[in-house]
Amino acid sequence: MTLLDVENLWVKFPSRHGVFDAVRGVSFTLGKERLGIVGESGSGKSLTGRAILKLIRPPGIMTADRISLEGDDLMPKSERDMQAVRGQRISMVMQDPKFSLNPVMTIGEQIMEAYQLHNAVGKKAAFAKAVEMLEAVSIRDAPRVMRAYPHEMSGGMGQRIMIAMMLIPNPQILIADEPTSALDVSVQRQVLDIMDNLVKERGMGLIFISHDLNLVADFCDRVLIMYAGRIVEVCDADKLREAKHPYTQGLLNSLPRLDEPCARLQVLKRDPAWSEAPSVSGRI
Amino acid sequence: MSMISVENLDVWFGRGRDRVDAVKGASFAVKRGESFGLVGESGSGKSTILRAIMGLAPDWSGQITVDGKAISGRREKGFYKQVQMVFQDPYASLHPRHSVDQVLGETLLLHGFTDIDDRVVKLLDDVGLGGKFRFRYPHQLSGGQRQRVAIARALAAEPEILLLDEPTSALDVSVQAEILNLLADLRVEHGLTYVMVSHDLSVVGHMCDQLAVMKDGEIVEIMAVDALRAMKAVHPYSQHLLEASV
Amino acid sequence: MSETQNLRAWLLTDTPTSRRHAKYAAAYQGWLSFRSNTMAMIGLWILIFLVFVAVAAPLLAPHDPFEQTLSNRLQGLNSDGHILGTDSLGRDILSRLIYGSRITLFIVGLVALIAPITGLLVGTVAGYVGGWTDTVLMRITDIFLAFPRLVLALAFVAALGAGIENAVLAISLTAWPPYARMARAETLTIRSSDYISAIQLQGAGPMRIITKHIWPLCISSLIVRVTLDMAGIILAAAGLGFLGLGAQPPSPEWGAMISEGRRFILDSWWVATVPGLAIFTVSLAFNLLGDGLRDVLDPKDAEK
Ligand SMILES: Nc1ncnc2c1ncn2[C@@H]1O[C@H](COP(=O)(O)OP(=O)(O)OP(=O)(O)O)[C@@H](O)[C@H]1O
Ligand SMILES: Nc1ncnc2c1ncn2[C@@H]1O[C@H](COP(=O)(O)OP(=O)(O)OP(=O)(O)O)[C@@H](O)[C@H]1O
Ligand SMILES: [Mg+2]
Ligand SMILES: [Mg+2]
Numbered sequence: 001m002t003l004l005d006v007e008n009l010w011v012k013f014p015s016r017h018g019v020f021d022a023v024r025g026v027s028f029t030l031g032k033e034r035l036g037i038v039g040e041s042g043s044g045k046s047l048t049g050r051a052i053l054k055l056i057r058p059p060g061i062m063t064a065d066r067i068s069l070e071g072d073d074l075m076p077k078s079e080r081d082m083q084a085v086r087g088q089r090i091s092m093v094m095q096d097p098k099f100s101l102n103p104v105m106t107i108g109e110q111i112m113e114a115y116q117l118h119n120a121v122g123k124k125a126a127f128a129k130a131v132e133m134l135e136a137v138s139i140r141d142a143p144r145v146m147r148a149y150p151h152e153m154s155g156g157m158g159q160r161i162m163i164a165m166m167l168i169p170n171p172q173i174l175i176a177d178e179p180t181s182a183l184d185v186s187v188q189r190q191v192l193d194i195m196d197n198l199v200k201e202r203g204m205g206l207i208f209i210s211h212d213l214n215l216v217a218d219f220c221d222r223v224l225i226m227y228a229g230r231i232v233e234v235c236d237a238d239k240l241r242e243a244k245h246p247y248t249q250g251l252l253n254s255l256p257r258l259d260e261p262c263a264r265l266q267v268l269k270r271d272p273a274w275s276e277a278p279s280v281s282g283r284i
Numbered sequence: 285m286s287m288i289s290v291e292n293l294d295v296w297f298g299r300g301r302d303r304v305d306a307v308k309g310a311s312f313a314v315k316r317g318e319s320f321g322l323v324g325e326s327g328s329g330k331s332t333i334l335r336a337i338m339g340l341a342p343d344w345s346g347q348i349t350v351d352g353k354a355i356s357g358r359r360e361k362g363f364y365k366q367v368q369m370v371f372q373d374p375y376a377s378l379h380p381r382h383s384v385d386q387v388l389g390e391t392l393l394l395h396g397f398t399d400i401d402d403r404v405v406k407l408l409d410d411v412g413l414g415g416k417f418r419f420r421y422p423h424q425l426s427g428g429q430r431q432r433v434a435i436a437r438a439l440a441a442e443p444e445i446l447l448l449d450e451p452t453s454a455l456d457v458s459v460q461a462e463i464l465n466l467l468a469d470l471r472v473e474h475g476l477t478y479v480m481v482s483h484d485l486s487v488v489g490h491m492c493d494q495l496a497v498m499k500d501g502e503i504v505e506i507m508a509v510d511a512l513r514a515m516k517a518v519h520p521y522s523q524h525l526l527e528a529s530v
Numbered sequence: 531m532s533e534t535q536n537l538r539a540w541l542l543t544d545t546p547t548s549r550r551h552a553k554y555a556a557a558y559q560g561w562l563s564f565r566s567n568t569m570a571m572i573g574l575w576i577l578i579f580l581v582f583v584a585v586a587a588p589l590l591a592p593h594d595p596f597e598q599t600l601s602n603r604l605q606g607l608n609s610d611g612h613i614l615g616t617d618s619l620g621r622d623i624l625s626r627l628i629y630g631s632r633i634t635l636f637i638v639g640l641v642a643l644i645a646p647i648t649g650l651l652v653g654t655v656a657g658y659v660g661g662w663t664d665t666v667l668m669r670i671t672d673i674f675l676a677f678p679r680l681v682l683a684l685a686f687v688a689a690l691g692a693g694i695e696n697a698v699l700a701i702s703l704t705a706w707p708p709y710a711r712m713a714r715a716e717t718l719t720i721r722s723s724d725y726i727s728a729i730q731l732q733g734a735g736p737m738r739i740i741t742k743h744i745w746p747l748c749i750s751s752l753i754v755r756v757t758l759d760m761a762g763i764i765l766a767a768a769g770l771g772f773l774g775l776g777a778q779p780p781s782p783e784w785g786a787m788i789s790e791g792r793r794f795i796l797d798s799w800w801v802a803t804v805p806g807l808a809i810f811t812v813s814l815a816f817n818l819l820g821d822g823l824r825d826v827l828d829p830k831d832a833e834k
Contacts, residue, residue, distance in 0.1 A: 364733045
């Protein structure tokens with residue numbers, strides 16, 4: 001069953017030097033699955049995620065033929081209605097955890113506030129729940145972290161706090177923008193297991209934005225590969241390593257490998273034809 | 285003789301019930317021209333070790349020696365000419381109101397160079413950015429470009445030692461390859477010594493000669509990169525880490 | 531024609547060739563984005579007009595602002611030669627308004643110089659240095675904040691002597707604490723950021739970090755706050771005038787004019803309303819300008 005159906009999504013930024021198309025006509029569907037979006041920096045991954053929530057700030061403009069959430073088209077919805085969608089039905093973990101946290105509030109205050117927004121519970125219950133959530137993302141010493149400010153967190157801890165917060169509202173769709181880029185492999189595993197459970201047990205749809213191709217190949221079901229605002233290739237995650245597009249191959253080849261040491265890594269050579277080719281549809 | 289050696293380093297933050305012992309009894313040594321990796325759990329104190337070496341951690345005890353000189357208290361100016369650091373988050377390490385030119389120009393000025401214009405251009409060339417980016421502001425740069433500016437800033441003082449805190453974790457794989465190649469070239473050209481934090485074992489395997497594995501503030505194992513490649517770790521946590529990475 | 535076009539292209543370039551070129555280009559592009567904000571431009575024009583009026587007051591004023599003609603008191607709008615009527619002593623209101631703009635500018639200019647700079651200095655030093663410096667400076671700030679502004683200003687004026695200069699000084703001295711608090715709060719979040727650590731690693735001292743790295747980030751919100759506070763400052767000056775501690779009676783200060791006209795508000799509404807409208811317009815102009823400046827001064831917010 002499809003949860004989300006996006007058709008012909010564009011994001012444009014008008015400027016004095018002409019219009020910059022950051023996302024150019026992307027179409028895809030999302031079922032109760034783990035959909036990966038990979039691509040190099042600036043290829044429009046984050047903007048695609050934000051556009052689904054209609055979170056493109058002016059002067060940016062977004063257009064789409066349709067963004068339907070279980071048959072309910074989001075495009076005509078007002079900002080007011082979208083606020084009910086955001087967080088409740090679709091929630092998103094932003095890419096830069098330290099920017100998304102309030103620097104002058106303690107971690108605990110922020111988690112408890114978010115929790116009490118969605119659940120009518122007292123302070124004590126909210127506190128216990130917040131500690132429980134921090135422990136779920138394997139943060140040691142959770143009571144101390146509750147009292148700490150964002151700048152006292154390590155890079156990976158900030159990321160895990162964001163993940164803990166997004167687990168609060170129990171959404172139908174979760175958009176995770178590079179949620180594990182600062183985590184070591186073992187903590188990363190645990191975080192992925194949490195998301196995996198949500199997909200399997202609650203039937204949630206997951207959009208997993210990442211630049212780690214190995215991770216996406218192992219973790220996701222289906223992968224969209226983006227380049228310059230378009231989808232250049234769609235494939236099953238387990239077939240990612242046999243991908244045909246030279247761009248995908250280039251990305252794969254630029255990874256360092258433990259088993260094959262080399263003096264210099266391969267660097268991607270970009271072909272202008274890639275950005276000209278029409279967008280591949282990711283719909284099923 | 286070792287270029288950097290750290291012995292019995294303890295670093296802590298706060299006091300009372302909020303006290304965190306971020307690093308506990310860490311010891312390692314890096315030879316001149318070598319590249320040393322620090323890997324380990326998130327929150328295990330990797331960044332804190334680098335910050336303590338640079339004098340950015342308020343409370344620490346133990347011994348830090350750089351090029352034979354023991355370091356204590358305030359760092360002198362000469363120290364910053366010898367050791368520089370690149371931060372973990374390229375989005376947070378550049379001043380939002382300063383153009384690339386201002387960032388590099390001010391750094392050069394502080395290190396007492398006079399031919400600033402020539403050097404700014406050369407630094408930008410060195411990190412593969414070129415003059416086009418000289419007058420841009422951080423919000424006009426991508427993550428990879430920001431990280432290059434941060435590397436150029438660290439190189440401005442012509443240091444012998446570079447401390448790199450996850451130089452590529454926020455970057456995509458193609459930019460990561462470019463930055464790692466760049467770092468490898470710079471190391472050969474300038475004879476640099478690196479201490480590099482990463483959570484990605486294959487990056488450390490690619491760049492480093494030796495590595496230390498950290499868990500919960502302690503260094504649990506120091507091994508050569510060949511042992512890493514051969515998957516011959518001794519400590520259970522390092523074994524676990526290796527298995528999880530494959 | 532082609533020369534001005536060349537200049538435009540030179541100023542609009544994406545790739546400046548020298549430091550000076552970059553500076554001019556940034557200033558020009560800032561001006562362009564400011565200019566595209568209609569409301570801010572309206573604010574700017576009003577203030578330019580105010581400055582013009584103040585400078586050219588002797589040429590513009592139809593009458594002597596101090597000349598009293600008691601037989602001619604409380605004349606209505608547009609009555610023989612007095613476009614805005616006369617006040618209770620028969621003085622021409624338009625002329626008094628025109629001369630009063632000088633006083634308003636004087637107050638605004640002086641307060642806008644003293645209060646934010648003091649606040650910025652105290653706040654950033656306290657926030658950056660921390661420790662007991664912070665404690666001492668913030669306690670002092672709290673003491674100032676604890677008194678109602680007008681009461682404190684009264685005490686100062688009483689100590690310094692009545693008069694417009696001392697009133698300005700007193701207002702400035704009572705206006706800085708909120709700015710100091712604001713600057714300190716911002717400094718605290720800036721201080722722990724990586725880019726400040728990075729410049730510390732180049733051996734920069736605290737003076738340099740505060741003035742070159744922290745100030746530029748605090749100043750934009752400060753400017754906006756100051757322009758938004760201007761209305762209150764003009765009114766505080768008027769309040770002191772009303773109590774006989776600010777501008778002294780014959781002087782055509784707008785606030786003092788309102789309090790004079792207050793007595794006749796039912797029969798001769800224009801005597802108090804006209805200077806009130808003038809204060810309102812100038813305050814509004816400052817607000818509009820402040821909003822526009824925020825967009826220009828904050829390149830990051832403008833882009834996002
Ligand atoms: N507010 C904006 N104004 C103008 N251009 C923008 C704006 N926001 C994003 N862009 C541009 O849109 C493009 C896509 O940005 P996006 O953030 O989606 O990239 P991404 O694929 O998430 O990259 P990364 O891996 O670095 O996060 C980039 O080239 C970026 O410069
Ligand atoms: N300024 C600070 N105040 C209080 N605690 C801090 C501060 N900086 C770091 N810590 C604590 O020190 C510990 C180690 O942090 P550090 O940043 O060194 O971790 P890390 O190994 O670099 O992790 P990551 O891989 O996630 O970046 C964490 O528990 C963190 O909360
Ligand atoms: Mg992104
Ligand atoms: Mg770190």
